[in-house]
Amino acid sequence: MNQMGRYFFVISLGVMLGVSGSIVLGGKTFILNAVETAIGNDSSETGMEERGERVPLYWVAPMDPNYKRDKPGKSPMGMDLVPVYDDQDQGDTPGTVKISPDVVNNLGVKTGTVEKDTFDTTVRTVGYVQYDEDKLVHIHPRVEGWIEKLFAKSEGDRVTQGQPLYSIYSPTLVNAQQELLLAMNRGNQRLISAALERLRALQVPTEAIQSLKDTRQVSQTIILRAPQSGVLDNLQVREGMFVSPGMSMMSIGVLDHVWAVGEVFERQAALIAEGDEVRMTLDYLPEREWTGVVDYIYPSIDSETRTARVRMRFANDDLALKPGMFSQLTIMSDTTTEALQIPREALIRTGSQSRVVLALGDGKFKSIEVDVGRVGWETVEILSGLEEGDRIVTSAQFLLDSESSRTSDFRRMEHSDSAEEADDNSLVETVWVPARIEDVMPDHGMVTLSHAPIAAWNWPAMSMDFQVADTVSLEQLKDGMDIHAELERIAEDKVALRGVHVDDDKTKAPSDEGMDHGETSNAERGQQDVISHQGHATGESK
Template sequence: MSSSKNIFIISVCGGVLLGALLGVYIIAPQTTSAISSTAGDSPPEPLYWVAPMDPDFRRAAPGKSPMGMDLLPVYADSSANKNSPGTVTIAADVINNLGVRTAQARYGEFTQTITAPATIQFNEDQLQRVQPRVEGWVQKLYAHAEGDTVTAGEPLYTLYSPALVTAQEQFLMALERNNQELSMSAEQRLLNLEIAPSIINEIKRTRTALHSITLLAPRSGVLSELNIREGDYVAPGKAIATIATLDSVWAIADIIGGQSSSIAIGDQASLSIDGIPNRTWSAAVEYIYPTLSEVNRSQRLRLKIDNDTRILKPNMFARVNLTQQANTKSVIIPKEAVIRSSEQNRVVLALGNGRFKAVAVKTGKFNDREAEIIHGIEANDEVVVSAQFLLDSESSKDSDFIRMNHSNAPSAKVTP
């Protein structure tokens, strides 16, 4: 009985040991194969590492950002790029509530428009000074005030001058002697003293010297200056009047700031007057003054404006719009899409599917509607043109959008 019991116990133990050995033989290879298979699927390698608070700070290896934070990896696959630092995701209804609008960046030639105040002035190229060539006294003045209109060939003032009387008498003596050479010389002297040919012919006909000579206006226009009155004594070298014309006028524009560096002679411009609606005048930059204004340190430009209708008057205030066409093409976006700061300029990109990201850009020129982008985004990128300040704030902080959401909307998510 005892021996049979021992035999049974030995048999059971042998079976258990044999089963354990078979289990090791069968199961162990399967486990080893699973482990080796798992080890073969290595994780993807990051393209680069970025700072959590500044996606533009990139490094080829892990490390610390300038703020002491651990750098985050950016992967090549689309799912990793979706979770790049600074990308925020918002629900569609929240986008609608925020009034987010976007526009597409385009590639083309940037047109810059510079607006500057201007003042209308007389065209100084057409000013003519009136100066007597002999001394004498003004007996009669036919134009009485600045702004009076004068016509070429009509009387301007009457002068009594002993020197003119003497010149006439010498001319009459030459005529009496019938000396042709002397007569021509005396007549030329009267012409040089601005005696009109009609008056010289009258002296020839009457053979009498005139005690008072009427001097005529040399050209048509308006008197911009009048420095004499009846009874005044005048002499050579003293300007008694200035005659200006209104056929054309000058517009003197003041360019404030650093915009003047890109302006060149020949640039096209348009001029408008606030008091004259629906009317503009075309002109080109004729002259750039070599010195700045002493009052506001502005750069002064001169434009010549045709004024056949005489509607433009000196001392009018005007507005000049200078248009400059770029020689090269660049990326152009709406001006309101650019978020300006003292440190850098940024633009919020719409990545699709409710995802947005703020990126730093290098800007060029600005006009009243558009901005030139030199670096940072590409053509056909979608940029945010409204609510971009809020999106930029959240993208920069990598925070969530819960505070912008209503109670029934799903929580907005910021991916780290």
């Protein structure tokens, strides 16, 4: 029957059935079913088989491998479902999946090569510019007194060694000068030496002591001078302030060399050594780059951030680097060892296992386990599981990994020799659980069940697809039917529907009155809907 003939047939059938208007199946009129059948034959699985095409096992969402359907459609995210075929009969190893070139292109699958080369241990991080603390000097008074004159009056001022910083009046310093004069008048050399040592301990400058010895005049104020050249920082005093020992007055830092302190992850700390070359850039000076070295690696790990601090030293002759600047740091670790490595984006980490997806060619892919070594900025070291030259998937590998893991032999590889020789029945576990049939897929031997929680397996209540065992008759299962399902765990990640029991109370009607002749009574139908766990029906609805 050609396409035009089909449409005339459907229109005629619709006119005939429209007169009675009483035939309804499954919530759809027979006209709609006929239209769907007449027009959709070309896209049915029967049509695919007649054309010699492979029939998919099911369709799966590209971004959610747990979302499966027995026919094409859209995923909850609005994406086209991807067909999954059974290729195990072609001699493929467990876990091998095959997809068509069109699907490979639509998923954006990209591949890379496993290479053996010098491992790139470059570490990138950020840090802050600081003073070179080896040359940072803090100024504290050693006596109580008052600041009479402040010569360096603002932070950031450049000072030179020997430049006056402040003058101070202190009764303690006045008394110390008088003690020296008294000792000199007595001519007691021991007292003179003791008085001189006290003045030096109180930070009285040498020129002030010499002036006292020459003039024999006590100075009411003493001028303190800069111990080194640098930049004034942390100025905490003003003229007239009272100061006491231990008070922080100011600091003098040196800027011809600066530090940059950054943090690296603890897994990267082992890649860095003192003396490694470091390159530093700033966002606000993008045209410049500074080269320095790793000066020190701090011995502790921060317990909250799980990072290690690294100190780097840079020359700053033009004083362009200022304390507090935010910088990008690239640490070039010195290594010449070769290692087997893959692109970092190709690695799939599940917490307990690291995997990659092998590209076997001809649209075939397989997920395998690998042992991971060092993790660099762009590459990952592979200790075992891959060989040089292997092709691996670097993009869209998560869907392929999910499909491959369903039938792969990860679990078998983890078992010991004694476990492999154990009886397969050790994996079998059966439970009964209340459930509702959401969808029946007889062409694939599967059903969708919404079941109650299963405490024995630590499963919550959920809806999922189950393969139906040969002991269950699919003809007796209907959408919306409330049942007790016998679920059998036949592998670690595979569960099948082994038996079904239909609750009589769910099938009985309130009354048997009003039945037409030839119909089966509700009581009889309730008895007939009891299906044993072997799957044989005790009766058949008429």
